[in-house]
Amino acid sequence: MAAKGSVVAGHGHGGSGNRKRRRGRGQAIGGRILFSLALAAVLAGVLIPYMWMVSGSFKSSIELQASDVTRPGLEPSWIPRQPTLDNYRNVNRTVRILDYLQHSLVISTGTMVVATSIALLAAYALSRWAFPGRNAYVVAVLSTQMLPGILFLIPYFILFTWLRNQFGLQLRDTYPGMILTYTSFALPFAIVMLRSFLDSIPVELDEQAQIDGASRLRILWSVLLPLARPGIVSVAIYCFIMGWNEVLFASVLTGSHTRTVAVGLLEYITAHEARWTMMMAASIIVSLPVLVLFSFMQRYVISGLVSGAVKG
Amino acid sequence: MPPQASARPEPSRARPGFPVPVPAQPQRRALYKLRRFLVRMGPAYLLILPAVIAMLFVHYIPMAGGLLVSFRDINLFAVNRWYEAPWVGLDNFVAGLDPSGFLGARFWRSLWNVTYFGAVTIFAGYVIGMGVAILLNRPFPLRSLVRGLILLPYITPDSVAYSVWRFIFQARIGLVNMWLMKLGLIQEPVIWLVGSNAIYAVMVAAIWKGWPFAALVLQAGLQTIPRELYESAQIDGASRWQQFRYITLPMLAPVTRMLILVSILWNYNAFNQFYVMLGKDPGPSADVPSTLILRETFSTFNFGVGTAMSVVLMIVMLLLTMVYLRALRAAERGQA
Numbered sequence: 187m188a189a190k191g192s193v194v195a196g197h198g199h200g201g202s203g204n205r206k207r208r209r210g211r212g213q214a215i216g217g218r219i220l221f222s223l224a225l226a227a228v229l230a231g232v233l234i235p236y237m238w239m240v241s242g243s244f245k246s247s248i249e250l251q252a253s254d255v256t257r258p259g260l261e262p263s264w265i266p267r268q269p270t271l272d273n274y275r276n277v278n279r280t281v282r283i284l285d286y287l288q289h290s291l292v293i294s295t296g297t298m299v300v301a302t303s304i305a306l307l308a309a310y311a312l313s314r315w316a317f318p319g320r321n322a323y324v325v326a327v328l329s330t331q332m333l334p335g336i337l338f339l340i341p342y343f344i345l346f347t348w349l350r351n352q353f354g355l356q357l358r359d360t361y362p363g364m365i366l367t368y369t370s371f372a373l374p375f376a377i378v379m380l381r382s383f384l385d386s387i388p389v390e391l392d393e394q395a396q397i398d399g400a401s402r403l404r405i406l407w408s409v410l411l412p413l414a415r416p417g418i419v420s421v422a423i424y425c426f427i428m429g430w431n432e433v434l435f436a437s438v439l440t441g442s443h444t445r446t447v448a449v450g451l452l453e454y455i456t457a458h459e460a461r462w463t464m465m466m467a468a469s470i471i472v473s474l475p476v477l478v479l480f481s482f483m484q485r486y487v488i489s490g491l492v493s494g495a496v497k498g
Numbered sequence: 499m500p501p502q503a504s505a506r507p508e509p510s511r512a513r514p515g516f517p518v519p520v521p522a523q524p525q526r527r528a529l530y531k532l533r534r535f536l537v538r539m540g541p542a543y544l545l546i547l548p549a550v551i552a553m554l555f556v557h558y559i560p561m562a563g564g565l566l567v568s569f570r571d572i573n574l575f576a577v578n579r580w581y582e583a584p585w586v587g588l589d590n591f592v593a594g595l596d597p598s599g600f601l602g603a604r605f606w607r608s609l610w611n612v613t614y615f616g617a618v619t620i621f622a623g624y625v626i627g628m629g630v631a632i633l634l635n636r637p638f639p640l641r642s643l644v645r646g647l648i649l650l651p652y653i654t655p656d657s658v659a660y661s662v663w664r665f666i667f668q669a670r671i672g673l674v675n676m677w678l679m680k681l682g683l684i685q686e687p688v689i690w691l692v693g694s695n696a697i698y699a700v701m702v703a704a705i706w707k708g709w710p711f712a713a714l715v716l717q718a719g720l721q722t723i724p725r726e727l728y729e730s731a732q733i734d735g736a737s738r739w740q741q742f743r744y745i746t747l748p749m750l751a752p753v754t755r756m757l758i759l760v761s762i763l764w765n766y767n768a769f770n771q772f773y774v775m776l777g778k779d780p781g782p783s784a785d786v787p788s789t790l791i792l793r794e795t796f797s798t799f800n801f802g803v804g805t806a807m808s809v810v811l812m813i814v815m816l817l818l819t820m821v822y823l824r825a826l827r828a829a830e831r832g833q834a
Contacts, residue, residue, distance in 0.1 A: 221633075225644065228630055232648055235706065238673050239662045255669075255676045255687050262671050308549035315542035323546065325823075330557045332763045334815055336788045337808040340795050341560035341567055344580050370556030373549055402541050431655040433770045434788065438796055448657040452774060455664075462665050469658040480653045481646065 237264070243466035244269045250463055273467035280461060283468045286450035291475075293446060294429035296365035301372040301425040302418060308373075309380035310406050314392065327374045335434050342367075343438060359441035367435055372425040379424070383417030384410060423479050430476055447472045568806040574799035583802075590806035594794075604782060604790055605807055609814070612786040615697060616765035619704045620758060626705070627712025632746070634713075635720045645717075652710040660774035663703035667691055667775075696776055696784035704771050712757060719753035720746070755825050759818075766815050787811045 242250070245266040253262040278284045312320060346363065349355045357363030387410055395405045411418070429446075436449045451472055454465035568590055570576075570583040596602035634645055651659060666673045667690040675687045690699040727745050736744070769788035772780050778793055780786070787807065795804030 221638075224633055225638075228633065229644065229647060231706070232650055232710075234673075235659070235662050235666060236650065238666055242665060250671055253671050255672070255679050261676050261679075262673070304548045304552060307545045311542040311545035315539060317539040317542040320542075323550075327549075327553065330553065332815060332818070333557075333561070334767050334788065334808060334811050336767075336769070336791045337564055337805075337812050338557060338560045340791075340801055340805050340808060341563035342556065343796075344567065344572075344801065345560055345563065348580065366552065367556055370552045373553060377549060427653070431657070433657055433773060434792075437773070438792070448655060451657050451661060462668075462671070465661060466665065469661055473654055473658050476653060476655055477650075480649075 239466045239469055241266060242463055243273050243470055244271070245463050246270045246272060247461065247463045273463045274471075277464055277467050277471065280464065281450060281453045281468070283447065283450055283471070286445050286447045287471070289440070289444050290430055290446040290448070292361055293364045293368065293444065294426045296361060297368040297372060297429040298422045298426040300365055301369040301376055302422045304369065305373055305376035305380050305421060306406070306411075306418065308377045309384055310410065312377065312381045313384035314389065324378075327377055331374045339435060339438060342435075346439070358439055359443050361444060364429075364436075364440060364444055364446075367439065368425075368429040368432060371432070371435075372428050376421045376425060379421050380414070380417055383414045387413050426479060427476055564805050565809060567801060568809045570802055572801040572805075576801075580801075586802065590802040591810070594803045594807040595810060601794065601803065601807075604785060605787070605810075607782055608785040608787045608790045609811075611697060611784060612766060612768055615701060615704070615768065615786070616762060618701050619708055620761045620765065622701075622705045623708040623712045623761070624754070624758065626709040627714075627716050628750075630709070630713045631716035631720055632742075634717060648713060649710050651707045652714070654707075656707070656770040657774050659707050660703055660771050663699070663706070664691065664775045667699045667703075691776055693781060694783045696780055700771050700775050700784065703775060704768075707771070708761075712761075715753060715757050716750060719750045723749045759821070759825055763815060763818055766811065766818070 241264050246268055249267055250262065252260065254260045255262070311317070312324065343358075346358045349357060357366070391409050391413075392405050395409050400408065431448055432446070433448050436446045440446055440449060451465065451468055454461045454468065567580060569585055569587065570580065571586045571589070572580055572583045576583040592602075593599065594601055594605055597606055630648060634641060634648075665671075669675060669687045669689050672687075672690070674690065675684070678684045678688070688695060690696065723746065727749075728741055731741050731745060767788065768786050769792075772784065772786050772789050773792075776784055776789075778789065778797065780789055791804045791807050791811070794800050794807065
């Protein structure tokens with residue numbers, strides 16, 4: 187541990203020169219090896235489940251069913267014995283995962299657009315007006331984050347049922363209903379995050395624009411929006427991913443018209459049949475949009491997530 | 499951290515005052531004050547209105563409704579006319595909480611399960627996260643790539659990650675049993691996902707999914723520690739362990755406090771990992787409140803009892819939230 191630290195720090199920062207002299211060369215190499223081993227262990231721990239997922243997605247279901255950990259020679263293998271693309275080709279055959287993908291795409295995009303716009307307006311108010319009740323409002327918004335989702339779910343379901351029977355307003359298993367639900371889930375975090383981004387923009391810019399005769403909304407649109415773009419992008423991605431990943435409400439409020447991938451994925455395993463290989467193929471397909479979005483904007487999202495998490 | 503808005507001059511205050519001279523009559527003055535207030539602050543209320551409406555509809559109204567429903571006898575047939583369902587006082591709470599009854603016993607057991615689950619996963623996640631954060635705090639080739647890679651579990655959708663772990667924990671075709679057999683630790687394949695082993699399987703998966711977030715937050719915290727502290731400690735001859743014990747840990751205390759408290763609150767919402775890995779009914783030894791309440795509500799259609807149990811869960815979490823907010827304030831005071 188000790189040697190590892192000094193060696194690696196020595197590369198980047200000049201501060202440890204004299205300590206390096208005190209330590210022997212052998213120790214330095216030993217430290218480097220230890221460090222590499224630790225790093226390799228961490229990466230292996232992270233990556234092994236993904237490798238197993240990828241490997242499983244290329245196995246034929248017959249091969250998987252025949253494998254058995256108790257029989258030497260028949261253990262499940264890392265490299266598929268007869269690699270096949272059938273799982274990807276037939277991914278939609280037993281479970282309508284492509285439909286679910288489309289549902290998720292609509293719901294997540296809708297949530298992203300609606301929640302980001304609403305949160306931007308609220309964050310603008312929180313950042314630029316010291317209105318009475320501001321702090322109470324922030325507390326009220328944040329406190330919803332800490333309450334169990336299951337608590338809302340039951341009365342929310344009853345509310346949906348009641349609205350349908352009383353006013354013919356169908357919200358369950360519809361896009362607007364799901365988008366509204368997820369928007370509300372995304373709002374607290376989105377508002378807090380966007381507010382901190384807007385707070386970092388000097389208020390003098392607003393005043394300048396105001397002197398030039400710009401309206402409040404015009405200031406938001408033409409002055410703040412371009413400057414807060416990284417923050418807005420990261421909030422938008424957060425909202426999208428939230429809608430993509432949510433399970434609890436989706437399991438109750440979605441039906442055949444709006445079932446999302448997060449819930450639909452589980453349909454590969456039924457009481458009668460476990461289609462693991464197809465499920466792994468579908469898992470890869472389902473993860474791709476999130477991974478792509480995330481790697482695309484990793485820097486923004488991380489800084490946003492950290493500041494949001496640290497603030498609660 | 500951006501400066502607080504209140505620390506800067508407010509744009510509304512910086513604007514020239516309302517041009518109308520102040521009228522003499524007190525009534526008029528009140529009206530004038532109101533108008534002045536609306537002109538100044540009205541836009542702010544309009545701007546938060548959409549957010550307020552959305553959250554009212556999804557969060558606050560259902561929450562209030564939930565409190566009412568928990569005192570009524572509501573089943574599948576009464577759900578359409580829930581407002582006419584008979585009041586039953588505390589019956590739902592008794593049914594849901596009485597430890598000698600079937601449901602009550604399951605409920606207390608599920609609260610214990612989720613607490614045990616949280617204690618293990620949060621502690622392990624924090625320790626691993628801290629180790630990796632320190633490991634990655636030093637420059638080495640490809641560091642940013644490694645930092646991105648370790649975030650993979652965190653950003654992978656819950657249902658995907660836990661499905662893969664469910665696959666890994668399968669008895670006959672699973673990776674875990676294969677390795678344990680090869681190492682000679684077990685003679686027979688272990689049934690992981692049913693019975694008393696299930697909660698440990700979910701713990702492993704949840705730790706794998708959770709530690710990257712701890713590492714992420716702790717990495718950000720490590721970067722705020724001034725390098726000079728370590729340099730002067732080295733001059734004083736402090737060992738690596740002493741530096742960690744007397745510099746790193748205390749400097750990370752505020753971040754740690756936040757992280758642990760947020761994790762505790764999230765933990766009581768735990769649902770996805772149990773639902774995806776173990777299904778609707780994880781069995782008594784791995785049941786958590788969310789799965790139990792969901793079953794009671796949407797399989798047994800006992801809305802009243804389900805709501806009563808979720809109200810109790812909310813009270814548990816409210817108590818935790820109060821602790822959380824208090825700690826937050828203390829941490830902010832400490833930083834200032």
